[in-house]
Amino acid sequence: MPKANNSTAKHNRKVACAECRRSKLKCDAVFPCQACIRRGCEDICPNGTMAPQKTNQGLADELDRLTDDIEAAKLRVKQLETALRSTEAHLVGDETHPLPSEQVSSDGLAAHETFDDGTGDLTDAIGAISIAGDGKAKYYGETASSEYLQGMVKSNDADPEWNVRDPAVLGMPRAIIKLFNAFPMGLTNCVYDISSFFEYIPSRERALELVDLYYCHVAWMYDPIVRSDLMDTIINPLYDFQGYWFIGIIHPHQLSILFVILATGALWDDHPSATILAHQYHVLSRAALSLSPIAHEVNTFTVQALFTLIRFIHTADTNATEERWLLGGICTRAAQIIGLQNDSADSNFDKDDIQRRRVLFWEFYAYECWTSIVSGRPPSLDIGEVYCRFPTELLPPIKASGLADLGFHGWVWRYAASCMSLTTQYAFSTKKQPYQTLIALDKVLRLFSIPEHLRCPAHASETDRSWSPGPNKSYEQYCTLAIYEGNFLYLHRSYFVQALRAAAPPNNPLLHEFAPSVLAACRSACRLTFVTKGLYHHHPEVTSRRWHFWSSQFSACIVLGTLVVESPSCPVAEEALREMEDAVRIFEQGSRLCRPSWTLVFFFQLHFYSGQGFDILLDAVTNAHGASSRLLSF
Numbered sequence: 001m002p003k004a005n006n007s008t009a010k011h012n013r014k015v016a017c018a019e020c021r022r023s024k025l026k027c028d029a030v031f032p033c034q035a036c037i038r039r040g041c042e043d044i045c046p047n048g049t050m051a052p053q054k055t056n057q058g059l060a061d062e063l064d065r066l067t068d069d070i071e072a073a074k075l076r077v078k079q080l081e082t083a084l085r086s087t088e089a090h091l092v093g094d095e096t097h098p099l100p101s102e103q104v105s106s107d108g109l110a111a112h113e114t115f116d117d118g119t120g121d122l123t124d125a126i127g128a129i130s131i132a133g134d135g136k137a138k139y140y141g142e143t144a145s146s147e148y149l150q151g152m153v154k155s156n157d158a159d160p161e162w163n164v165r166d167p168a169v170l171g172m173p174r175a176i177i178k179l180f181n182a183f184p185m186g187l188t189n190c191v192y193d194i195s196s197f198f199e200y201i202p203s204r205e206r207a208l209e210l211v212d213l214y215y216c217h218v219a220w221m222y223d224p225i226v227r228s229d230l231m232d233t234i235i236n237p238l239y240d241f242q243g244y245w246f247i248g249i250i251h252p253h254q255l256s257i258l259f260v261i262l263a264t265g266a267l268w269d270d271h272p273s274a275t276i277l278a279h280q281y282h283v284l285s286r287a288a289l290s291l292s293p294i295a296h297e298v299n300t301f302t303v304q305a306l307f308t309l310i311r312f313i314h315t316a317d318t319n320a321t322e323e324r325w326l327l328g329g330i331c332t333r334a335a336q337i338i339g340l341q342n343d344s345a346d347s348n349f350d351k352d353d354i355q356r357r358r359v360l361f362w363e364f365y366a367y368e369c370w371t372s373i374v375s376g377r378p379p380s381l382d383i384g385e386v387y388c389r390f391p392t393e394l395l396p397p398i399k400a401s402g403l404a405d406l407g408f409h410g411w412v413w414r415y416a417a418s419c420m421s422l423t424t425q426y427a428f429s430t431k432k433q434p435y436q437t438l439i440a441l442d443k444v445l446r447l448f449s450i451p452e453h454l455r456c457p458a459h460a461s462e463t464d465r466s467w468s469p470g471p472n473k474s475y476e477q478y479c480t481l482a483i484y485e486g487n488f489l490y491l492h493r494s495y496f497v498q499a500l501r502a503a504a505p506p507n508n509p510l511l512h513e514f515a516p517s518v519l520a521a522c523r524s525a526c527r528l529t530f531v532t533k534g535l536y537h538h539h540p541e542v543t544s545r546r547w548h549f550w551s552s553q554f555s556a557c558i559v560l561g562t563l564v565v566e567s568p569s570c571p572v573a574e575e576a577l578r579e580m581e582d583a584v585r586i587f588e589q590g591s592r593l594c595r596p597s598w599t600l601v602f603f604f605q606l607h608f609y610s611g612q613g614f615d616i617l618l619d620a621v622t623n624a625h626g627a628s629s630r631l632l633s634f
Contacts, residue, residue: 017046071433072440078422167283170276179287184306184330186293194252194291200284202262204239210265211235217268217542218315220472221479223409224307224363225257226394229356233301234258252291253301259285260308267315282312294330298337300356306331307364318547321375328371332380335364341381343388358391362413369420370483373490374551378428383421390414397453405451408476415483419445423487438495439516445487454480457534458527471539478535482528482552489524489555492517496559500566507567522563522572525556529583532556536590543590550591557583 016027020035027033032042041050167177175196179187202210215227234254263281266274289305310327313320335341340361344354365381372379390413396404406414426433426441456477457465468474495517499509509518532553536543543549560580564573 018049019044019046022049067434071437075422075437075440075444078425170280170283172280172283172287176283176287179290180283182290183286184289184327185295186290188293188295190291190293192291194248194255194288197255197259197284197288200259200280201238204235207235207239207258207262210262210269213265213268214261216472218264218311220408220475222307222311222363222367224311224360225261225304225356226359228394229352230257230261232352251299251301252288253299253305256285256288256305257301257308259288260305260312264308264312264315267312278316282309282316285309285312294334298334300338300340300353300360303331303334303338303340303360303364306334307360307367310367314548325371325375325377328368329380331364332368335361340364341386341388345389355391358388361388362390362416363409366412366416366420369416369424372424373420373427373487376427379424383417386417397451405453408454408480411451411454411480412483415448419448420483420487423491427491435495435514438491442488442491442516442520445491450480450484456481456531458485458531460530467534467538471542474535474539478531478549481531482549485524485527486552486555488520489528489552489559492520492524493559496521497562500562508570509563509567510571518563518570519572521559522576525559526575526579528552528556529560529579529586532590533582533586536586540590547591550587553583553587553591557587 014029016029017031017033017036019025019041020027020033023035025035027035029046032045036042036045041048044050167180172180173196175192179190179192179196201207211227211230215223219227234250234257237249238258259281263278263285266278266281268274269277271277285305286309289302289309294302306327310324310331313324313327317323340357344357349357365386368379368381390410393404393407393410396407396410399405422441422444426438454477455465456467456474457463458481468477495514496509499512499514499518502512509515512518532549535549557580560576560583563570564577564580567573570576
């Protein structure tokens with residue numbers, strides 16, 4: 001059989017197009033080829049080629065997709081690292097998990113970024129700075145509670161009781177006043193000693209009464225010094241078996257702790273002069289801390305005293321936002337001086353000291369994270385610089401299976417480390433983040449579960465859940481959901497507003513690319529208003545005295561009211577209007593005893609605006625989209 005002519009075979013061989021040869025792709029040599037058609041460049045096939053530039057739409061889309069995937073993967077890695085750290089609390093002895101070590105990157109969202117002075121990549125949602133006529137300025141970021149963003153924070157001058165808190169008005173002697181005025185740094189050349197506080201220490205019986213009130217009404221939320229620790233380190237050394245005390249055997253900062261706990265407990269005492277007594281003890285606590293300047297000496301008692309003072313101010317004064325923030329920064333620096341952010345298991349501390357340091361650190365870290373979110377300001381502590389194991393819970397709840405479950409404090413510690421830390425990294429990054437990064441973060445945060453005993457009914461459809469008959473357990477249920485849902489509310493709120501402003505006719509923000517944030521913000525707002533109503537219904541007397549329980553209600557009502565006013569034809573506007581109307585009514589009833597009168601002014605205006613025309617608005621919403629929407633019922 002004759003062989004084929006080589007020149008003929010070479011002539012019949014199919015030749016790939018120029019672009020497939022350049023891109024090293026398989027070409028079917030039927031022009032335009034399928035490879036070029038798939039890539040959208042069939043007009044240049046077979047002889048033309050594409051320039052290898054990022055401006056090509058196909059390459060740009062692929063780059064965006066890969067960037068989003070990388071950001072989502074980094075968020076997932078960050079969550080896994082913090083989760084692995086949390087498991088170390090349950091490991092035996094000095095055993096540690098091999099993965100979350102110092103060699104593992106834990107820089108979170110900014111791991112791939114370096115600082116530059118350009119402004120091209122800076123986020124547009126940096127925050128707001130309010131400047132008064134006298135030049136005073138205040139900054140609130142995009143996650144800040146609506147009370148701050150609405151300009152509702154007033155000075156202490158607006159409080160008619162503020163003068164009563166003056167140490168001179170309270171009848172304090174000159175030495176105490178001088179020490180009080182030296183707070184928080186203290187007197188460097190102090191001529192006074194601890195005997196100046198001799199006459200102000202109550203009997204053991206009276207002290208324990210106020211201690212009981214403190215742990216019953218305040219310490220359930222943040223507990224920097226557990227009751228057994230207080231008894232072992234302060235109460236028992238201070239008093240003898242007959243009830244007399246020996247003031248020279250404890251440190252001034254320990255005495256400061258005792259006074260501020262007495263002050264906080266007195267706020268819940270029924271005695272007619274209890275409020276005056278509370279502020280007297282508060283003055284004594286600050287004065288005692290000033291006996292030993294924190295610039296010269298900081299110990300665990302120093303951080304406990306500062307944190308407990310912050311909690312007293314939080315309970316007693318709704319206007320002291322900036323004071324709490326500043327003291328929180330000092331408390332952070334004091335904690336870092338004694339190394340609370342690092343675990344002390346390998347140091348020369350005994351078991352009780354290790355537990356004490358772990359409890360103190362994680363209680364303060366959780367407070368610091370949440371305060372940062374609701375004030376819209378960057379936190380002082382970075383989770384990437386923390387290596388402190390979680391404390392052992394002394395009385396953990398027991399599941400039906402007989403295994404120990406996370407208690408309220410244990411859950412909050414882990415939620416702060418695994419979730420709120422990611423929220424602060426995202427919210428306070430100066431670099432623009434793709435919207436898909438937020439969506440990926442949202443998915444990660446929703447993976448964090450809530451123990452069944454901390455769950456409460458957050459919607460009328462959740463009939464399988466109930467409130468605890470005990471008030472403190474109910475408060476734990478409420479705060480768990482308030483922290484969980486509030487995190488989503490503040491995280492999505494800026495995109496919620498952008499969707500409302502950009503919504504085209506028929507003014508439906510659910511058609512906007514930020515529609516997931518609209519639904520997330522509305523869902524969280526409805527759940528927050530529902531649980532506040534449920535808590536008030538079950539425990540009205542004590543709930544009406546806790547002003548911070550109503551802050552999330554305020555922010556939730558702003559979100560719901562904004563949706564109704566800006567987009568009444570939105571499919572979820574009808575349910576938002578009903579929830580807001582109910583929430584405003586509950587706010588008016590429940591917050592009168594604990595909120596200054598000027599905070600109610602806004603709600604009266606909101607109630608008038610939506611309530612006076614409630615039927616008209618409801619008709620308009622119903623007519624816009626037919627029957628009642630159930631989109632918020634998930």
